[in-house]
Amino acid sequence: MIIISEKVSQLLVYSNVTLEQWSGYFDTIEPITIILGSEFKTKYPDKKFYKITNKIESYKNDSYKDNTYKTGYNGHDIDINSHSYKIPRIMRGMSTADGNGFTWPSHPDDTFASSALYFIEKDKLSWEFAYYPNCYIREVEIPDNSVVCERASYFQTNAFILGDETLLEDSPLWDDIEFCKTVLKESPSMLSKMNKKFQTKELCEIVVHENAKTIKFVRKDLQTTELWEMAAHKWGEVIQYINKELQTSKLCNIAIQNNGNALKHVNKNLQTEELCMIAVLNTGNAIRYVNKKLLTEGICITAVQCDGTLLKYIDEQFQTENVCMLAIKRSSYAKGYIKSYSLYLKICAKQLFGI
Numbered sequence: 001m002i003i004i005s006e007k008v009s010q011l012l013v014y015s016n017v018t019l020e021q022w023s024g025y026f027d028t029i030e031p032i033t034i035i036l037g038s039e040f041k042t043k044y045p046d047k048k049f050y051k052i053t054n055k056i057e058s059y060k061n062d063s064y065k066d067n068t069y070k071t072g073y074n075g076h077d078i079d080i081n082s083h084s085y086k087i088p089r090i091m092r093g094m095s096t097a098d099g100n101g102f103t104w105p106s107h108p109d110d111t112f113a114s115s116a117l118y119f120i121e122k123d124k125l126s127w128e129f130a131y132y133p134n135c136y137i138r139e140v141e142i143p144d145n146s147v148v149c150e151r152a153s154y155f156q157t158n159a160f161i162l163g164d165e166t167l168l169e170d171s172p173l174w175d176d177i178e179f180c181k182t183v184l185k186e187s188p189s190m191l192s193k194m195n196k197k198f199q200t201k202e203l204c205e206i207v208v209h210e211n212a213k214t215i216k217f218v219r220k221d222l223q224t225t226e227l228w229e230m231a232a233h234k235w236g237e238v239i240q241y242i243n244k245e246l247q248t249s250k251l252c253n254i255a256i257q258n259n260g261n262a263l264k265h266v267n268k269n270l271q272t273e274e275l276c277m278i279a280v281l282n283t284g285n286a287i288r289y290v291n292k293k294l295l296t297e298g299i300c301i302t303a304v305q306c307d308g309t310l311l312k313y314i315d316e317q318f319q320t321e322n323v324c325m326l327a328i329k330r331s332s333y334a335k336g337y338i339k340s341y342s343l344y345l346k347i348c349a350k351q352l353f354g355i
Helices: 006-014 019-023 037-043 122-131 177-186 188-192 201-210 212-217 225-234 236-241 249-258 260-265 273-282 284-289 297-306 308-313 321-330 332-337 341-353
Strands: 002-004 032-036 049-053 068-071 077-079 117-121 136-141 147-150 155-157 159-162
Touching: 006 032, 032 037, 037 147, 049 122, 117 122, 117 159, 122 177, 177 188, 177 201, 188 201, 188 212, 201 212, 201 225, 212 225, 212 236, 225 236, 225 249, 236 249, 236 260, 249 260, 249 273, 260 273, 260 284, 273 284, 273 297, 284 297, 284 308, 297 308, 297 321, 308 321, 308 332, 321 332, 321 341, 332 341
Parallel strands: 002 032
Antiparallel strands: 032 147, 049 117, 049 136, 068 077, 068 159, 117 155, 136 159, 147 155
């Protein structure tokens, strides 16, 4: 459904184009509203709108420039201080001979469907920030004589004025704590894109709670013991990002409880027989990272009862008959990982002849 303002309706009549004829060029199912730029500014007097541009600030062989009147249908940039800017331009190829400068295109190539300029309001920027990292953001001003198409999540126009470029990571929008929360909840990895001067304790806690890995992007002075423990509760292997000299027994225990494989990142001096057993109970594969000095038959049994093929990671001195039999019971392939040939023959004989 397409809703047009009274002024837009008058322009269609003036240009001898029917709404049915023109609206057929819009590829849309959602309701859209079409109004003039002057009406748009009256409707949203206090809202700010933005354009996200890529690193090279170009799209479809067209480029964006500071403080220019960008027309989406002829590709021209008109300096806002020049006289040309005052010429009303609604669509590509239109005539400006009449008093108002308005005529309406009837060809599909001249509609929003072909080459409209997109922009978005601040409240919807979180997705854009997440989807277009390492890009620029510019504030958008809508000229009175432009045409604006309102959609559910963004706007389209045939002309706008772009403000100065700012890298996303340096955007003053990060000063808005609520905006930051919205962006970072939707895409925690954006913490790596924002300037670290905007980071706060509250923001970092929100982000790490959503994605523990993002703690590596947190400013050093905000990486508290409590934050590391929160991250370890979410993803045990996060301790790989902390200096081993700064690890604590409590942090390692939390990490191991979450994921036994975190044992490979634990400082050897903090490994204990109890901690290793917890790791292997949690994840049998963790036996690969157990300090050899702490390995016991009990830990080996726990591992092979989880997965018999883990026998291949157990040193010969710990491959007792009991450990090997339990491993083979769990997986017949484990027999191939017995390191002692004499033990291998003994187990084969017991299986074949019951000796």
